[in-house]
Amino acid sequence: MGARVVWHAPWLHRPLDDRQTSIRTADVNSIERYVKRRLASEFKGAVLDPLRIYNQQGAPIASLFFAVSNPSPRAVQVATDIAHYILRQPARRTRARRR
Secondary structure: OOOOOOOOOOOEEOOOOOOOOOEEOOOHHHHHHHHHHHHHHHOOOEEOOOEEEEOOOOOEEEEEOOEEOOOOHHHHHHHHHHHHHHHHOOOOOOOOOOO
């Protein structure tokens, strides 16, 4: 079995006192940059800029990343084209409509 890799979150600072909670010291942009760098260290083909997903109140709830492991220029181009096609599609409802 391989070594376990721990992704340390540099934007969280843990206090010395266990009774307190962690404090976030970064914004969404810096967290996305960090995740993109980490993904790029594993996926040698390419890591595209993320698609940020927002809730109904406008707060970011997730960032969708596309990563390509094959470093071949053709593979990167095909995967990038597929990712862009997916991102251009209109949002689909997950629940069936009632009639």
